[in-house]
Amino acid sequence: MHKQSARLISFGLLIVALGLRFFRLSSQSLWLDEGGTWSEATGRSWPSLFGDLLSPRQSYPLYHLLIKAWVSIFGDSELALRAPSAIAGALAVVLLYHFAARLITPTVAWVAAGLLAINPFGLWQSQDAKVYSMLMAAVLWSNLRLLDLLDQLNKRNVWLWLASVVLCLSLHRLALLQVLGQVLVLALHFRQTAWQKWFWLGFGLLSLGFVVGIRFGLRQDPNAPPIGRTIDVLQAAWLLLGRLSFDRSSSDLAWRLLPVGLALASGLWLTWRHPRRNIILSLWLLPVLLFLAVLGAGSPLYEPRYLSFSLPLFCLTLALGLAGIAQQRWLSTGSIVMITGLSAWLVFQQPYGIWSGNAVKEDYRGALQSLAEHVAPDDVIIVQPPYIATLYNYYASRVTPDALPAARGFGRIGAIGYDQGEFDNDYAALLAGKRRGWLLIAPENAKAIDPPNPQYPQDDMGKVGINFLTADLNDKWRCTDLPYWEFNALRILCQSFPRPMQVENLALVGTWPIPASATATWNNSLQLEGYQFQAWPAGYQAGGTLPVQLAWRTNSTLANDYRLFIHLVPALGAPVAAQVDTMPLNGGLPTSRWQANQAIHDQVAVPLPKTIAKGRYLVVLGWYDPTITEIDAQRLPVTASTAQHGANYIELGTVEIE
Numbered sequence: 122m123h124k125q126s127a128r129l130i131s132f133g134l135l136i137v138a139l140g141l142r143f144f145r146l147s148s149q150s151l152w153l154d155e156g157g158t159w160s161e162a163t164g165r166s167w168p169s170l171f172g173d174l175l176s177p178r179q180s181y182p183l184y185h186l187l188i189k190a191w192v193s194i195f196g197d198s199e200l201a202l203r204a205p206s207a208i209a210g211a212l213a214v215v216l217l218y219h220f221a222a223r224l225i226t227p228t229v230a231w232v233a234a235g236l237l238a239i240n241p242f243g244l245w246q247s248q249d250a251k252v253y254s255m256l257m258a259a260v261l262w263s264n265l266r267l268l269d270l271l272d273q274l275n276k277r278n279v280w281l282w283l284a285s286v287v288l289c290l291s292l293h294r295l296a297l298l299q300v301l302g303q304v305l306v307l308a309l310h311f312r313q314t315a316w317q318k319w320f321w322l323g324f325g326l327l328s329l330g331f332v333v334g335i336r337f338g339l340r341q342d343p344n345a346p347p348i349g350r351t352i353d354v355l356q357a358a359w360l361l362l363g364r365l366s367f368d369r370s371s372s373d374l375a376w377r378l379l380p381v382g383l384a385l386a387s388g389l390w391l392t393w394r395h396p397r398r399n400i401i402l403s404l405w406l407l408p409v410l411l412f413l414a415v416l417g418a419g420s421p422l423y424e425p426r427y428l429s430f431s432l433p434l435f436c437l438t439l440a441l442g443l444a445g446i447a448q449q450r451w452l453s454t455g456s457i458v459m460i461t462g463l464s465a466w467l468v469f470q471q472p473y474g475i476w477s478g479n480a481v482k483e484d485y486r487g488a489l490q491s492l493a494e495h496v497a498p499d500d501v502i503i504v505q506p507p508y509i510a511t512l513y514n515y516y517a518s519r520v521t522p523d524a525l526p527a528a529r530g531f532g533r534i535g536a537i538g539y540d541q542g543e544f545d546n547d548y549a550a551l552l553a554g555k556r557r558g559w560l561l562i563a564p565e566n567a568k569a570i571d572p573p574n575p576q577y578p579q580d581d582m583g584k585v586g587i588n589f590l591t592a593d594l595n596d597k598w599r600c601t602d603l604p605y606w607e608f609n610a611l612r613i614l615c616q617s618f619p620r621p622m623q624v625e626n627l628a629l630v631g632t633w634p635i636p637a638s639a640t641a642t643w644n645n646s647l648q649l650e651g652y653q654f655q656a657w658p659a660g661y662q663a664g665g666t667l668p669v670q671l672a673w674r675t676n677s678t679l680a681n682d683y684r685l686f687i688h689l690v691p692a693l694g695a696p697v698a699a700q701v702d703t704m705p706l707n708g709g710l711p712t713s714r715w716q717a718n719q720a721i722h723d724q725v726a727v728p729l730p731k732t733i734a735k736g737r738y739l740v741v742l743g744w745y746d747p748t749i750t751e752i753d754a755q756r757l758p759v760t761a762s763t764a765q766h767g768a769n770y771i772e773l774g775t776v777e778i779e
Contacts, residue, residue, distance in 0.1 A: 138211035150486035155250040156512040183291035184252035202250040210247025216261035233440035241368035253429040298408035364425040388442030405434035484608035489516035535570030553624035592616035602708025639764030666726040682711040743770035
């Protein structure tokens, strides 16, 4: 092929691959591991990150250095954090084309590059702020340097290949699996030269290093996310086939994996029979088998992305099998179209496809947006497990201009000897004397340090989660309309304390002070005993909230569930500029459950639109009965008030939007 044609093909592949990888790149929230990338890149110093390059306990030190340099130029938005992965993923498509064209034929290279370009697993890694897409490209570049070395053994090619090896190992220590395959290729290829013994020595030392690293480098920090899980070898192989093929569980794909399995077997057979192509067995099959062997030894290392560097050669083997699956060209073409079409369909399929429009990744953005619309400055926000505070911190300043309360956590939960007594002490330290507490929990992550109690079937969140879930059963109030609000693998729970909780014994004693303010009564029953606006440090701003603390009482039981509204208006009779319409405690304590003469406290946040103009606004409050269809008759009449009021509302005062 002419150089000009190769350049045009490379450019075309790059443009297509970039388009696919930048499509909806920032539509999904950052998830837990991406939050770790942000934390490492922005929260650690340059000397500290450089020191990690020499630490065997750091899995991918060079990546964090590169991302730190990147965000210092382009910022740390979701798009900016993921862009390096998208670019690297597109480069991997081009590099695979050139590798396959040199090793096999341009036709197979086209098919392999096309399969990688649309592969759902590859697209996921390319839209993830993690190292794996970059590692994929680095390994392919290293394999190209390996081909140079096989074609001509000289110092330049040796040094370039060694440099590529250092790059791969600095990006991720598990690249050692690929390096082992490369060294085996060299040892087998140069059997008649003086280099052979050095290659075999290198293979032996690297193998020893791999064993030692796996044995001593996988000690799990209980305060960090799990690195993987223990799994049966055959199950792992089956699951990996589904992930590498279509980024789905193999059980979900069922018969769809049959053509993939046939093409893969055909590709492996064709590589075995060819003296040059059989290096694929060392470069792809050997790392996979070594990885499975490690799992078979009981290491908690199962995580499909750890083998993401093998995806390009998986696609190449698949392409070779599809091209040679039969002498009839129509059958090969049909198989290729079927697999690429299935890949394209799966990335759009709801609710799992990364382009489906559904939240596929953990929706920290949505969860924090919801929290920001409801919390008050004096609330306590607990995160479980504690390490998800990274994502809380990332989004807290992005979804609202208000300075949300700092995330708190049960720091020792999961430690040896941590019992109910210690939990109660921590719980009291966090929430004693507080009116309301929120919990942001990632149940699947929380289980690793706070296992659910099998005695309680409803418990799938551990001590912290069940404490919030059963608030209504423990003399507290739930302050959400549902047991929890769910945001794709995340949950928000809330509990409000009817009376102050004592730190000594967790007893609820006394009463909450009632703000000194005007009072009012609706419908001769609903009594407002006091209220106050709760100020954020920077005041009330567009895109933030106006929190209002309310003290209520009713002189008789209520049959209906009334709804509360708070409006901000420039003046009476003017269009509403901001509003909230809710049931007490966000629906957690409907008025039909209020007991006569019971003191009720509530904290309501009025969302302030981003488009609201600066200036002073009047705040009005009222109640209505949603079961009545006629709008004028819905609102409950004000029957007594010491504040300025209308027929069915009172004026709480004015606030300044800054």
